[in-house]
Amino acid sequence: MKIFRCLSAFALSLLFVHTALLAQGWQRTYPDASGGLAFFREAKPTPDGGYIAVGSRNLPTGAIRNYLHLKKTDANGEPQWEYSYREGAVGHDEGIGVVVAPNGGYYALGASSADGWQFSILLLRLDEMGDTLWSKTYAYQDTLPTNLGGYEATEDGGFLLAGSVSKPDSTNGAYLLKIDAAGNKLWEQFYGWPGGNPYPVLEDIVQLDDGGYIATGQWDSYQIPRLVRFDALGDTLWTRPFQFSTGDELWAVRPAHGGGFIACGSATGFAGYNALVVRTDDMGNELWQKFYALNTKAVDLELTPDGGYVLAGSLDNYLWYPAVTSGFLLKIDGDGNELWQRDFSNQESGFNRLGSVELTPDGGFIVAGESRWNPFLAKTDGNGFAITNWLQGKAFRDETENCSYDAGEAGLEEWIVRVEGGGLIQYATTDAAGAYSILVDTGDYTLTLLPPNALWAACELSVNVSLPDFYDTTYVDFAVSTLADCPLMTVDVSTPLLRRCFDNTYTIQYCNEGTVTAENAAVEVELDPYLSLQSAELPYTSLGNNLYRFELGDVPFDTCARFHFTAYLDCDSTVLGQTHCVEAHIFPDTLCFDTITNMALIEVETLCNGDSIQFNLRNVGDSGMNNAAEYIVIEDDVMYMTTPFELGAGEAIQFSRPANGFTYRLEAPRLPDSNGNEYVSSTIEGCGFSPGGGFSTGFVNQFSLFPGDGFTDIECRENIGAYDPNDKQALPAGYDDEHFIKPGTDIEYHIRFQNTGTDTAFTVVVRDTLSEWLAPASVKPGAS
CATH class of the missing domain: 2.60.40.690 (Alpha-macroglobulin, receptor-binding domain)
Structure with missing residues (x-):
């Protein structure tokens, strides 16, 4: 796959804003005023129609200052209050769960440590305004380091806390702790293996109708997750291991529709990892398993009223560091078949993760996570849409030139429509019928059609629309006529x-x-x-x-x-x-009209003549240069010479260099008397030998090749030995360690992917998030 993009000299705000306009759904980030990093682990609906979210907040102070953090919002995600436990103290606390208390206020659950290594389980009781009523910490046998993986609010008003214990002799184990509504310890259970699994932990636990529990975790073998069934007192009834690949995780489990259990997680293979769901009977025996898109992880699971399920997680581009991620919701039916997927992306940074999904009283969902290292919440409808309005239409060739669509007029494919409004810019491309569709919030928008060249004109290039209501669709068509009858x-x-x-x-x-x-x-x-x-x-x-x-x-x-x-x-x-x-x-390589008349037009050439390299510059235009310009010669990646020149019509300059094995590049302005930024170049590699007997390589593609006109393309590739079948390359690669590239440069991205497994890969998706310095409107699929 080959994709062209243009490096822009300015940054665009793309597809994502910190605060969306109010709508049936919404998505918001909550940047920390102190510049700290934070995320939400979980969010729940509250009785007043709002939401309560819990997570962690880290302050940039040099010392360890990580706090359990709570935020209360109204129904539209507007903050009402926030609270950080032990704010200002040195230590490391993490928020993992939040529960709305039956008699008002909240419970917050997490882990607490003074040094970031030795943890205890933390439970906070707060009133409706987030003030702490009491707090308690718990450790196995009251002394051993104990971490919290998951929890369950039990029917008696208390909690069952699940996690892991670290012992000095490395006989680590999984852990269950039962407490009452006042935080008093009722019983605890330790599940350990001498010299065995170094990471025994319970990740999620749910109470069942018989008073017992079902849990997921790394039980007795690393990367072989299990379902574990406990009775009401924490005694183990059975365990069921699952091994789907070389490294597996099960993060969440629920009683399934119709009985049995359903769990979600991820399976890791050579080419990445896949979100997975496994369905079992009441005894944990596998009924089916399903894998989903490559490089996805599912971390939470919710039953839906229609007999299906919705998964929350993140889609990671593991080829990039730091990872480029997008949070997602994935809806499946009762048999695990995918129904829809909704992505939550921060296009400014390409970094979004979801940590939880919860059904809301209106049949929608509240999702929590992080966006560009800031806490993130989104409220969606039952179809996973946080935003519910559509802008739709088509671009078509207006044969009758009446500025309206007539039956049989052809749609224009791969044309770009830009939408501006609400503090963001979005882009869509038209399909084979010329149709486009863009999801937007309520508000005022300007739609602009971007013709591919100057041969086309639209009756209206820009149209203003207003969407004041929810669940609305506005149609805007673009009638396009021709300015000249020309092939291009x-x-x-x-x-x-x-x-x-x-x-x-x-x-x-x-x-x-x-x-x-x-x-x-x-x-x-x-x-x-x-x-x-x-x-x-x-x-x-x-x-x-x-x-x-x-x-x-x-x-x-x-x-x-x-x-x-x-x-x-x-x-x-x-x-x-x-x-x-x-x-x-x-x-044909000409236009119906000549765009270059009475102008100087420069061509360049490099030739290997045995013991020398010949450099040629020619003015092939029909006019002499009005002013002197400069040509440059680059030796490998060093500017060798910069020389002014001035050529009359038909005149040429020729000079030479010894053939010494260096790579040489000659570059000059193509139209020296224009105001544009267009160049021509010629590069030669492997002419002659260095004193050591070889010649330099790897410099040709550091700079643009500048083929000279729109009718020519040049593909230069370095030959290779062994290679990675999954990678992304950019040409030009740029020079120096920072890979510098001039603004306004077209960049060709080559994305290579291959199924190295032994079975068919279904629903392959290649996802690539644009840097803020790239112009989205310039994206154009190339040869592949």
Whole structure:
């Protein structure tokens, strides 16, 4: 997969704002005024129609200051009060759960430590305004370090607390503690194995109708999770291990619809990890298991009234560090089949996680987590939508030029619609029928159609709309006519990798972005001297000197197509890491009108002449340069020379350098008298040898290749040995350790992915979150 993006000189606020407008649903972040990091672990509905959330808050003070943190909101997520336990003290406390007390106020549950290593279980009793009524800590045998994994508010008004115990002799174990409503300890149970699992822990626990409990955890083997059944006093009735892959987790369990149990977690394999759900009978015997999208983790589970379930978790791009994540809700039916997925993304940072989901009295959900290291809450409807209004419409070719849609008028595919309003900018692309759809909140918006080039004009490029109500759909169509009847061909060439001594597959993608059919179109492909054409999906003609012509026939407007060819890369005359270039040029390669008249037009060239490198600059325009410009020569990654030049029409400059094995790049302004930022370049690698007998490699793709016009594309690749089948590469790579790239540079991203397993991968999704410095409107799929 090859994707083009433009590096922007400014940052955009994309798709996400700290505070959404009030609506049927909402999503909010709560940045810490002190600049600390925080997140929510869980949120619950409150009797007044609002919500209570608990999590952790870390202050940037140098010492360990991590606090259990609570926030109370109204029905719209507006804060009413917040509270940090032991704020100001040195220590490490974590908030794990919150319970609405039957007689008013709240219980907050978590873990507390003075040094961040030796923990005790923490229970707080608070009134309706968050003031502490009492607090208690618990440890196994009142002394041993004890951590909280999960909890259950029991029918008698007390709690069952589940977690783990660390002993000095390393005979660690899982732990259950039963307390009453006043926080008094009733009983405790320890489940340990001498010299066994170093991480025995219970993660989640639920009380059953018979007074007993079902729990998940790492029971007696690391990364082999279990369901564990206890009676009312914590005695073990049975355990059931599950091993789905090389590393598994079960984070949440619930009694299933119709009996038995259902648990969610993740399974880890070579290519990443997958969210999973396992369904069992009443004795924990597996009935079925289902895996979901790659690189997803499900951490919480809720039963829905329709007999299905909803999962909460995060989708991680594990190829990036720090991880790029998106929180998600996933709805499944009673058999585990996926019904829908809703993502909660912070596009400014690409970092969002969900920690819990809870059913709300209106049939929707309240979800809690973090967004860019800030606490995050979202209120959704029963279909998982936090925002409920749609902007829909289509972009079509207005053949009758009446600015309205008539039956049979063609939709325009892959056109971009921009929506601005509510403090954010969103983008959508049209489908094959020209249709687009964007989910927005209530408010006022401006919709703008972005034509791909200057050959098109819309009756209205921008339209203002207002959405004052919930669950509304507003339709905006864009009628587009032509300014000139012109084909406009583009071409892109790409290969996923290049290996010596192997056949390598190249893809040619071509498009007609013009307004009429391009007749008798063709692509000419020039191969690197060390590549030899082996086969192609289209007939071709050899023009000599490794140049081949592929006839495409007539290409209708607003149409793209592709074909593949294979080329063998020579073994004996190449070295590992050497760069090999393939150039593609498409015809027709002219416009109906000449955009470059009475101007200087510069072309550059580098040639290897045995013991020297020849550099050529030519003015092929129909006018001389009005002012002097500068060309530069780069030796490997060092600016070798910067020289002013001025050429009349048809004039040229030629100079040379010894062929010493360095990589040389010649770069000059393409239109020196224009106000644009357009350049041409030529790079040569492997001409001559250094005193040590080799030549430099790895510098060709540090800079843009600048093919010189819109009808040519150049693909330069370094040949490789062993390779990672799942990665992402960006070209140009940029120079220096920081990979510097000029603003306004087009960047080509190559995303490679492969199923290295032994079974079919279903519903493969490639998700990539844009940096804030990239212009979303410039994203364009390339050859793949």
